[in-house]
Amino acid sequence: MKLKKEQVEHVAKLAHLGLSAQEKRKFQKELSAILDFVEKLKQVKTEKVEPTAQVTGLENVSRPDKGRAKTKQERKKLLDLVPQTKDGYVKVKTVL
Amino acid sequence: MNLNKLTIKQAHQGLLKKKFSAVELTEAVLNQIKRRDKDIHAYLTLTEELALSQAKRIDKKIANKEKVGLLAGVPMAVKDIILVEGIRCTAGSKILENYIAPYDATVIKKLKQAGAIIVGKTNLDEFGMGSSTENSAFGPTKNPHDLERVPGGSSGGSAAALASDQCIYALGSDTAGSIRQPASLCGVVGLKPTYGRVSRYGLIAFASSLDQIGLMARKAEDVQIVFEMIKGKDEMDSTSLNPLLEKTKGEFQIKDLKIGLPKEYFIKGIDPVVEKIIKEAVSQYEKMGAQVMEVSLPHAEYALAAYYIIQPAEASANLARYDGIKYGLSKEASDLLGVYLQTRQEGFGDEVRRRIMLGTYTLSAGYYEAYYIKAQKVRTLIKKDFIKAFEKIDVLMTPVAPTPAFKLGEKIDDPVAMYLSDIYTASLNLAGLPGISIPCGQVGKLPVGLQIIGQQFDDEKILKIAQEYEDRSL
Numbered sequence: 001m002k003l004k005k006e007q008v009e010h011v012a013k014l015a016h017l018g019l020s021a022q023e024k025r026k027f028q029k030e031l032s033a034i035l036d037f038v039e040k041l042k043q044v045k046t047e048k049v050e051p052t053a054q055v056t057g058l059e060n061v062s063r064p065d066k067g068r069a070k071t072k073q074e075r076k077k078l079l080d081l082v083p084q085t086k087d088g089y090v091k092v093k094t095v096l
Numbered sequence: 097m098n099l100n101k102l103t104i105k106q107a108h109q110g111l112l113k114k115k116f117s118a119v120e121l122t123e124a125v126l127n128q129i130k131r132r133d134k135d136i137h138a139y140l141t142l143t144e145e146l147a148l149s150q151a152k153r154i155d156k157k158i159a160n161k162e163k164v165g166l167l168a169g170v171p172m173a174v175k176d177i178i179l180v181e182g183i184r185c186t187a188g189s190k191i192l193e194n195y196i197a198p199y200d201a202t203v204i205k206k207l208k209q210a211g212a213i214i215v216g217k218t219n220l221d222e223f224g225m226g227s228s229t230e231n232s233a234f235g236p237t238k239n240p241h242d243l244e245r246v247p248g249g250s251s252g253g254s255a256a257a258l259a260s261d262q263c264i265y266a267l268g269s270d271t272a273g274s275i276r277q278p279a280s281l282c283g284v285v286g287l288k289p290t291y292g293r294v295s296r297y298g299l300i301a302f303a304s305s306l307d308q309i310g311l312m313a314r315k316a317e318d319v320q321i322v323f324e325m326i327k328g329k330d331e332m333d334s335t336s337l338n339p340l341l342e343k344t345k346g347e348f349q350i351k352d353l354k355i356g357l358p359k360e361y362f363i364k365g366i367d368p369v370v371e372k373i374i375k376e377a378v379s380q381y382e383k384m385g386a387q388v389m390e391v392s393l394p395h396a397e398y399a400l401a402a403y404y405i406i407q408p409a410e411a412s413a414n415l416a417r418y419d420g421i422k423y424g425l426s427k428e429a430s431d432l433l434g435v436y437l438q439t440r441q442e443g444f445g446d447e448v449r450r451r452i453m454l455g456t457y458t459l460s461a462g463y464y465e466a467y468y469i470k471a472q473k474v475r476t477l478i479k480k481d482f483i484k485a486f487e488k489i490d491v492l493m494t495p496v497a498p499t500p501a502f503k504l505g506e507k508i509d510d511p512v513a514m515y516l517s518d519i520y521t522a523s524l525n526l527a528g529l530p531g532i533s534i535p536c537g538q539v540g541k542l543p544v545g546l547q548i549i550g551q552q553f554d555d556e557k558i559l560k561i562a563q564e565y566e567d568r569s570l
Binding site: 003011016018030031033043044046049052054055058077081094 | 196305424441
């Protein structure tokens, strides 16, 4: 299946991936080849088959809905990883 | 005596008998790394300081006649996608180049408690996406048996480190073959446990319904010892579990074993020399009294296609977290969207972006049913094939990979050719089954591995079967 350039652009936008013009051409070709490869699934009859999302059969595993206050050191370790902080908060660019 | 080549039990005995200290053992491994790793590039980060301080503590315990377990003082390596507190964890990606792990993965916690010595973090395909370790943002690892060839992947660094005696055992992770295929290509033993038997807490997520932490060593016995230590349900991973019955525990005889050879695994695409080596290995079990029969897994040929829809779909969701805001690389831009776009363009390599886009596409409106749900249905059929085969047999034996190690660069520009490296291994992840790769021969100097596939939760059994082969073929 041949993906159109607009489809590559649309998917990249949905996935929040920046792409150069050259990369768009490259991925257009490569993604089309992979989609051709997975096309063979169409040969399989699956009308009466249930989908499998997980294999162990565990269902509704729950735990008490209880938070735990982080220690000062834990807080620091996490905040040290944040590119930009302000007064102990994660700093984000204006959303609206 | 080369201390860095010892098995776990040999190392343990030597430590207890004071033939050498844990520091000496650790230094032997670190020296080997210094000698060999400039050519191989198995390690991304060395944790020499941590290793030596851990070793000193074990030596003190032994000197004080405190009881120490089998793993105490034994140097090991960790795939750089598993978190070790305070140590950089890159996942082979530029986007996490400077990420310092804020906590220990559950497996690391358990191993540290057992006295394990962590010598370093090993190279991998970015986020585990690849079969050659060439997709690492920090350069490829070389196969110690032939430096012009790949070690396999994605846990190629762990396999190559072991094959060149740069550690005693190594942790890896396996989403479609990422432990078994490099183990096969490097001539070591590699176990992918049953999905859920080893906690994934602290494993950087790639495809959550398929990912499984496992390990490699030079001997199946070592793999079994470490598996015992790291397995078990973990409160921090709600998908982890203990089998209802620890049913097998290896209590069986090879002469009662029924081995199935799936006929679909021995058709086109397999190197005839590899096929011959695999069949010879299987005949070893026959000589020990096992019964061998052909079985059919009718949907085997669709496994890889189903895998290449499900896995990128899960990956595209998991990797949405790398946004340049909370941790990792962050590029400056005039607005928030610009930060996302530029951070992810620069931080992710080609294969990762390819899979994110593929997953985003198959999950997007209008394609979800045709691709994702379809693949999940085929997943059901693949699982059922195995269940049906296991009505007649105890284990399956197959090749791990269709060919021995290929040349660096050979498949890097052809994603589909690279994906075919996982043709014999991916179906186990789709069905959640345990599999082990054991060295069983060579093509020239290049190792070939036999894959033993067990029923769900039969990890102990396949480990025992692997050990029997090792014992007989020594």
